[in-house]
Amino acid sequence: MRRAAEVGKMDFLKLDFTDPKKWQLIANVLQYESSESWWEEYGSWAIDEMQSAHDVKSMLPIWHGKQIKENQTKNTRNYKKGTCDHCGAHFCYGGAFKNLETGQIAIVGNICASTVLNLTIDGRADKLLRKKIKSAKTRHENKIAREQRLLKIETFDADLKAAILLDNYVCKSIKQYYLNTGDITDRQKTLLIKLLEESRAVQEKLPAPRKIAVEEGKGVEITGSVISIKWKEGFAFNSRIMMMLVESVKGFRIYGTVPKSLIVEDLQPGDKISFTANVEKSEKDESFGFFKRPRKAKRN
Numbered sequence: 001m002r003r004a005a006e007v008g009k010m011d012f013l014k015l016d017f018t019d020p021k022k023w024q025l026i027a028n029v030l031q032y033e034s035s036e037s038w039w040e041e042y043g044s045w046a047i048d049e050m051q052s053a054h055d056v057k058s059m060l061p062i063w064h065g066k067q068i069k070e071n072q073t074k075n076t077r078n079y080k081k082g083t084c085d086h087c088g089a090h091f092c093y094g095g096a097f098k099n100l101e102t103g104q105i106a107i108v109g110n111i112c113a114s115t116v117l118n119l120t121i122d123g124r125a126d127k128l129l130r131k132k133i134k135s136a137k138t139r140h141e142n143k144i145a146r147e148q149r150l151l152k153i154e155t156f157d158a159d160l161k162a163a164i165l166l167d168n169y170v171c172k173s174i175k176q177y178y179l180n181t182g183d184i185t186d187r188q189k190t191l192l193i194k195l196l197e198e199s200r201a202v203q204e205k206l207p208a209p210r211k212i213a214v215e216e217g218k219g220v221e222i223t224g225s226v227i228s229i230k231w232k233e234g235f236a237f238n239s240r241i242m243m244m245l246v247e248s249v250k251g252f253r254i255y256g257t258v259p260k261s262l263i264v265e266d267l268q269p270g271d272k273i274s275f276t277a278n279v280e281k282s283e284k285d286e287s288f289g290f291f292k293r294p295r296k297a298k299r300n
């Protein structure tokens with residue numbers, strides 16, 4: 001590691017570690033910005049894990065993100081590249097060491113900290129942390145990919161779109177397969193279209209929907225099923241809002257934003273839900289309305 005680091009451009013301040021006794025551990029460091037996507041999920045976990053990895057938890061602070069830059073000696077390898085000041089390796093978890101003579105502050109990965117500087121920093125925390133970060137990043141990427149695939153359904157051929165959104169367990173499982181992989185096989189397409197045709201044949205035999213007036217007011221309790229879901233552009237740049245059409249068990253239909261708690265649960269057309277919202281009737285059709293401020297939402 002040392003060799004490889006020295007071959008590169010030596011444009012950073014080299015710190016002298018020849019006498020480990022001169023370096024004193026003054027903080028634990030976690031090399032991530034709290035703005036990174038995984039942080040929301042694991043930031044506090046990582047800090048707890050680091051604290052429990054040390055016997056000196058009550059004494060040492062934990063630096064992460066900007067705190068490291070603010071406290072460390074400027075222009076060192078870690079300052080410029082984010083790697084270990086001792087060996088140049090990448091690390092997530094390590095220690096800040098103060099040189100008792102010069103006052104310099106080095107940022108060192110946990111391996112060098114425990115082997116070279118002879119101070120016990122538990123490598124377990126680093127290992128676990130890397131694993132957690134990796135899985136949080138993968139999960140985050142998958143979530144984004146699934147959202148994009150869900151949006152892409154809007155651009156499907158009309159029949160294929162109608163078929164994949166059908167309230168039918170086969171269609172639902174094909175939809176899940178598509179959301180996970182981004183792919184629909186020809187056999188799945190054929191099957192979807194066949195199921196769509198069957199469902200249309202059944203629909204034709206059903207009586208026309210009842211025209212029941214929308215129940216208006218503030219805090220109306222709605223129980224019903226999701227008829228369709230779509231994404232629309234939000235007000236903020238690059239944001240999207242998930243909308244749903246709901247048919248109440250009483251017979252009327254209302255449209256509005258999907259409550260946050262239901263987005264997390266991967267809401268599907270056909271799902272039975274209940275929630276409370278402020279409801280207004282449409283001017284053109286008394287059996288259709290719009291809801292706002294959905295709350296107390298749950299799946300039934």
Ligand SMILES: [Zn+2]
Binds near residue numbers: 108
């Ligand atoms: Zn190192």
